[in-house]
Amino acid sequence: MNEDISPREWESLSAYLDGELNLEEEKQFERTLNQKPALRRSLEKLRQTRLLLRQMPQIRAPRNFIITPEQAGIKPTGSLFDFSFTLLRAVSVIATILLVVVFTGDLLNRSGGIPSAPNMGALQEQEAFMLEQTAPPMEMPVEAAEILDDAQIEANEALKMETAPGMPESIPESEVQTQARRLEAVPKTLEDAEEGGRETYIPTEIMPVDIQEPAITQKIAYLQPTLLAVEILLVMVAVGAGAAAILISRKRR
């Protein structure tokens, strides 16, 4: 049928039918077409074939092809799952950080590392100075009482001598009188000491001051049960929130 039509002519024939030749190519092909009846017959057959093909209807899609967010690779945003997951994860992380901080602080406190060295030293020096300035040994009040008795007797005797005739009006204070006056200032009991003010007497035997345990350490020791409770609570929150977040994540997948 097409033995006398070259592949090049056949290509031009197809393009001519579709109006895809330029003006010059079109004129040239029409000249060839007039010279070759077989080419004209082929043109007509090709026109028929194309007509049949163009009559083919569009096929209706058997179903809708709308795509879902999952197919499109879009993660649903703002869902309750997402919000819960984010919240629980944040709570777990914050609780873990707090637990580490509290536990580390507690551990350092137990090993005596919380008060800083310079502050500790200053506190100890201050307390030692106060003791040195005010507190005599505990046995001193007993001796002082005996000495005071002796001194009072001597003072009474001196007073008698002073009132005796022939004696000068001012007699210089004896060594014993000076000692006696000084000792009078020393309180004999705790009540005396309290009345006289803490600055003058510190009863180390009755109310000992432990200079090895500063006040801050005592306070932290007082808080130990509370710290333990906080640590347990933080562990529970961190583990619970973390586990819930993992469960939600798995459920979403």
Place this chain on the structure above:
Amino acid sequence: MDENTLIIDSQNGDLDAFNRLVLAYQDLVYSQAYRMMGEHQSAQDATQEAFISAFKKIKSFRGGSFRAWLLRIVTNSCYDEYRRRKRQPITDLEPAIEEEDYFDSPDWLADTSESPEQAVQRSEIREAIENCLQHLSIDFRSIVVLVDIQGLDYDEAAQVIGRPLGTVKSRLSRARLQMQKCLNSFGELLPAPYRLVDESNYE
């Protein structure tokens, strides 16, 4: 809402807008896929893949013919599906439903001017053409479907298959020649009005 607005919204990630485009173009895309693949299941797979791929790539659409852009994606999707089926042939457990589809077609029910005989004739022609199309290689088949059935011009077809204009001309002319030869073999089966004119009539 016009097509351009839907395309812009889709480019901004609006899946609903894109799904409106899907509804508008799904018959065209499915037709292309079915004519290239020759059977429904593969055509559906290729169509779905094409739309998913189109949504993911829609930001790269820079204007021009959206129809041609979609046809290019579905054509590529068909090539992929064709290669996959060739490696792993699949036998459908369900019988083919083309015949059933045809008689359930709203197109058939709506055409009241056509007599049953004419409808049968039309059906025979379609079957013959579908049969001949499936005897073409996939490269020839795709170009015939794009130009002669979908009505694209050569430039659009070149854009869809990603080949130069010369390749389109060459492939189309050879594909048409093969189609013509194939349809001639159905000449006796085809009803008279559609029967190809014999060469002797021109002598």
